[in-house]
Amino acid sequence: xxxVTQSPTHLIKTRGQQVTLRCSSQSGxxxxxxxxxxxxxxxxxIFQYYREEENGRGNFPPRFSGLQFPNYSSELNVNxxxxxxxxxxxxxxxxxxxxSYEQYFGPGxxxxxx
Amino acid sequence: xxxxxxxxxxLSIQEGENATMNCSYKTSINNLQWYRQNSGRGLxxxxxxxxxxxxxxxxxxxxxxxxxxxxxxxxxxxxxxxDTASYFCATDSGTSYGKLTFGQGTILTVxx
Numbered sequence: 109x110x111x112v113t114q115s116p117t118h119l120i121k122t123r124g125q126q127v128t129l130r131c132s133s134q135s136g137x138x139x140x141x142x143x144x145x146x147x148x149x150x151x152x153x154i155f156q157y158y159r160e161e162e163n164g165r166g167n168f169p170p171r172f173s174g175l176q177f178p179n180y181s182s183e184l185n186v187n188x189x190x191x192x193x194x195x196x197x198x199x200x201x202x203x204x205x206x207x208s209y210e211q212y213f214g215p216g217x218x219x220x221x222x
Numbered sequence: 223x224x225x226x227x228x229x230x231x232x233l234s235i236q237e238g239e240n241a242t243m244n245c246s247y248k249t250s251i252n253n254l255q256w257y258r259q260n261s262g263r264g265l266x267x268x269x270x271x272x273x274x275x276x277x278x279x280x281x282x283x284x285x286x287x288x289x290x291x292x293x294x295x296x297x298x299x300x301x302x303x304x305d306t307a308s309y310f311c312a313t314d315s316g317t318s319y320g321k322l323t324f325g326q327g328t329i330l331t332v333x334x
Contacts (some may be wrong), residue, residue, distance in 0.1 A: 112264075
């Protein structure tokens with residue numbers, strides 16, 4: 109167990125709908141990164157939040173957005189869902205205050221878009 | 223896009239045997255990390271090797287890094303059935319803190 113939690117565990121949505129996924133970072137971590145993992149693929153970086161601001165973004169359209177709160181927890185929002193958005197969404201927390209580059213991943217949210 | 227390519231895509235061995243997985247990447251890196259994933263759940267960090275290191279050990283794990291060939295290998299010695307999982311290498315270029323670029327992974331099956 110890494111101390112990173114995500115909710116919900118599973119989610120089924122219809123194409124065109126909007127979804128919000130949540131992540132609570134490990135105690136003491138101030139940075140949250142989000143990844144999308146399609147079936148049979150490695151995770152792909154969506155974006156990262158540090159001190160409540162987006163700090164780096166991968167090759168994802170603007171309908172993928174996020175928030176980070178003062179307690180460092182984070183949300184991932186996806187608008188106008190498409191079938192290809194079906195994937196495992198992982199968040200990872202880390203701390204910039206130390207020399208460690210290690211990221212701690214949550215168990216993920218499995219999103220199915222029908 | 224995937225930075226790393228892992229080889230093999232799948233590996234099936236008997237308990238007690240060694241398992242070797244390879245990872246190649248395309249751009250310069252700050253560090254390379256290996257993760258394990260069980261049954262499509264969260265990733266577990268195994269080991270990190272920095273670009274100025276050539277080999278690193280952690281328990282039954284041995285990782286090597288060859289920056290001239292842009293490749294890394296993960297060796298699991300004396301494998302156990304509990305090692306059955308997907309293994310991913312991930313590179314950190316150092317240009318954007320915490321942005322990891324993952325390979326497609328190797329599925330390891332260890333038969334009891």
